[in-house]
Structure formats: C-alpha cells, structure tokens
Amino acid sequence: MKILVTGARGFIGSHFIRRLKTQMPEASIVAFGRDTNQWSKKRVEDLQENVKWTHGDLNGDISGLCEGVDVVFNFAARTFVDHSIRDPEPFITANVLGTANLLEEARRNGVGAFFQVSTDEVYGQILEGAHHEESPLCPRNPYAASKAGADALVISYAHTFNMWTCVTRTENNYGSWQHPQKAMPVFVSKACDNQPIPVYGDGQHVRQWLHVSDHCDALIELLKEGKLGNKVDKGEIFHVAGNQETTNEELAKKILRVLGRPDSLIEYIDDFNIRPGHDRRYALSCDKIKNAIGWVPKVGLDEGLAETIKWYANNQWWCK
16 A cells, blocks of 8 residues: 655654554555755654655645555645734645645545545634534634635545545644644743743633644544445544643643743733634544544543653753
C-alpha cells in the first residue's frame, strides 16, 4: 500500500508518519510538505529512512504526486487563528484551494481513500454539551471558515465523483515538537524562564485536549478497520477527541504545578484586539467513532501533560 501524507513536516503530520512506520511497516510512505523553516526540518530529521520525501506547495504544480497512491492523508493547512484574522487570504488559498487541487490530483489518479484532517472550530463555540457529526457548521474566524470550506469540498467528491473520503475533526492536540508559538510550548518555555505566562481574556475559555499519539492512532484505525475493514462508508465524518476539557487558566496552573512555579506567573492578556469573537468553548462527542471501530483515547491528560512538559523543559532550544 502506498500512502501519501501531506503536511508531513507539521506537528501532527510528522507524528503520524512515526506511528504509521511502526504500525504499518509494510506501507510505502510518500511525505509531502513545504521546505520552509528550521522547526519543520528539525521535526523530521529522524524520519528520512524508508520515507520518500517530496517538497512543494499544494497550490503549485502537483501533477504526478498521487500517481500510484492508494491512500491520502491530508494534514496540510495553515492553522493560526490570530494570523488568519490579520490576513485571511493565505488561509483561504492554502486550506480551500490547496485541498481542491489535491482532490483533483487524487481523482485523476484513482486514489482509493482520501482522509481530510480537520478541526472542531468549524462548528463554532458551544457553551453546553458537545457537537455531533451532524451539527451545523458555524465557523467564527477565517481559519475555521477555510477549514469548513475544505471539508465541504472533500464530502462533495464522495457524492459527485464516488471517491471514498473521510473527514475527521479533532480538538486541541498536544505533544512534543509542536510549533513554538502554540500555547503549551509557550507556557512551558515561559515558566521555565520564570517569565509571565500569557493567558487570553479571563482564562475561562474551555478547550478539550488530545495527545497527538491518540489522534494518529485513531486515523490509522480508521484506515485499517474503517476503510479496509469495510466498517465506514464514503463521505463519513468522525470526531477524534479525548473529552478531557479544561479552562486555559487551569491548563496554565497544571503546567506551573508540574514545573514547581507559582500561579502568580499567569498574566491575563486582553484578547479583544488579538482575537475578536474569541470562541468560549469547543466540545466534540466521540460516540460515533467508538461505535464504528472501537477507538477510544489511551493517554490521560495528566499523564500526557507530564510527558509533554518534560520534553519541552528538556528541549528549550525548540521554543527559542
């Protein structure tokens, strides 16, 4: 089986390749990503063996990229909400048009399965309960809107062109090698240096957290049990989440406790000008994926946090 992984130099994409090499060693892996910065290069230094690396942009000429490919996992996306508010156009171009270009390349080459990795943010906020896969989309920032548009395109290819597609939507992932500007590496790095930890607003925004290894395992199981095991039909949507939610303030306090630093390091930042319309809470129900293929997350938040904090504390160069 030949598997194409796009966004392969990214945080989740690179972890996915590690898990894939372990769990499906017989697979032939083609890794596609932009050759852009020092962080992305460092992430994949140990992933060169038995992986065919191709550098490029999904909005460029990708003819031949899907030749002989059986399965596509599309992780490629611009993801920073704050950046999308400052300038939406690159997010529309990368996330919507880039996905459209990849879908066409996959269709022309008869790819057997196309997995689109998406986000809980396409639903917008939910103050109580949890979104289900049938919940209406209500994206409230340009990044989320661009991902919603890409998801809709992927689903349309299942119905219009009979392509086997699957959209997965996840929550906040965490683990080693995450971009230094993301919350967890920022919190740990600042705390290690006894600097103020920036927490948006009043700190009561609620997020669910999922260890990146659990996310990757769910995707592999959706391929093995869902597609190859004929348990999932084309055009389906699945939530991949840990249902372990906490406020941003409590997350900061958990990190400070692990590192033995005082809560007084927390600094509350006015988020109105940085992220207007900041969604108060996201939450996903994962009953569907559990019932379909039996997947449930294995890494508890406290366990995963301790492991992740230790990695960033021991690799502070990554956050500089």
